[in-house]
Amino acid sequence: MSVAPGWYLDPADPGTRRYWDGEGWLGAPIPAEATPPAGPPPPEPEPTTRPDEPEPDPATRPGEPKSAPATRPGEPGPTTGRAGAVGQHAPVGAGTPSPGYGPPPGAPYPGTAGGPPPGAPYPTWPGQQPEPRPHGLPLAGLGARLVARLIDITVVLALNVVVNFWFVWQYIQQMSPPITEAWRRIVDQDTTTEQLPAAGDQAGSLQIAILLIATALWMAYEVPSTASRGQTFGKRVMGLQVLPVSAVAPLGFGRALRRWNLLGLPTLGWFCCIGFLLQLIDSLSPLFDRPLRQALHDKRAQTVVVQLPRTPVPNDRPAPPGDTS
Known part of the structure; x- marks a missing residue:
């Protein structure tokens, strides 16, 4: 809301009056008890500057001090602290005023232990996020995990050839x-529409038995060794470990067992391909998981696969005679 032009008490010095032209103070102040003129004060002559004197600040009008801020009538003006500088506000209960309203530059905000003020966004890591190291060990690479799983599949398949062959x-x-x-x-390009001969009566029960034996062999191979x-x-x-x-x-x-269940039990659904599809999704899930590269069975058991440090093999062979290197 704009204030009508007129003579008002100066908020910076209540003992004087100044003329407000609607945008700022105009002219020099007069005593508060003096009768102000009917209109604005007469313009003051431009002061002449000598060559050795600096040019006046264009932001201030003639006759008004540079430090006086343009405050509207009725608004609280700047207070003068003990140091005598305009704009210094003494905090309640403090003997020495501190400049401004907040803490000094570089000081932590109260109650934040040097951190950002409440409500401010937490500072983010510049550039790429560092890779996590669970328990101080690097995460296992996806290629190493794939090779380890292929080795395990080969071992389980060999066990099935022995046990499930009949x-x-x-x-x-x-x-x-x-x-x-x-x-x-x-082969004969026979287009007959007759139904194919039926399978044997024991085909269904044999299929169930094969899948049960394959699942049991996989569990007996993986669960005890992973548990211990x-x-x-x-x-x-491959130098990997589950922790x-x-x-x-x-x-x-x-x-x-919880870790293996999500990956191994779908083997019982291989007869309709649903089990194989679930296992494929579980095996590909580490490609999209961040930051621990957990498969779905790892998330269920709250486990992570890490790469163990490779310890060099000590060379205990004696040096040949005459070799001092």
């Missing part, structure tokens, strides 16, 4: 009639 052979015999007839039609050492054979070869996120300790059977 069941697989019997299953092939039960499925032979429809497979043989379908292949004959493809955090390593399968493939992880030992809890919370502490450096063995996983224990319960946590190792």
Whole structure:
């Protein structure tokens, strides 16, 4: 709201009056008890400056002090502290005034222990975020984890060849009639619409038995070794280890079983391909997880896969005679 032009008490010096022209103070002040003229004060002559004198500040008008801020009538003016400088405000209970309203430059804000003021955004790390090191160890690389898993799959497959061979052979015999007839039609380009011969009566039960045995062999291979050492054979070869996120300790059977369940139990659904799809999603999940590169089964068990330091093999062989290097 603008104030009408007129003579008003100067907020900076209540003992004087000055003329307010609607935008700022005009002319020199007069005593507060003096009768002000009817209009604005007459313009004062421009002061003449000698060559050796500095030019007047264009931001101030003739006759008014440079330190007097342009405050509107009725607004509180600047107070003069003990030091006598305009704009210094003495805090309540303090003997010495401090400039400005906030703490001195470089001082921490009250109650923040040197940090940013309440409500301010937390400072972010410039550039790329550093890679986390759980328990002081680097995260396992995705390539190393893939190679370790392929080694484990090869070991489990070899166990299945030994244990599951008879069941697989019997299953092939039960499925032979429809497979043989379908292949004959493809080779002979037979377009008959007759149904294929039915599979043997034991094909379904043999399929369930094969999947149960394969799942049990996988669990017996992976869960106990992961529970005690955090390593399968493939992880030992690649120098990897599974650790809890919370502490450096063995996983224990319960946590190792929870970790394996999400990846191993879908093997029972291979007959309809749903189980294989779930395992594929779980295996690819570390590609998109940040920052710990956890697979879905790692998140369920709160575990992380780390790369163990490679200790150099000491060279204890004696040096050949005459070799002092």
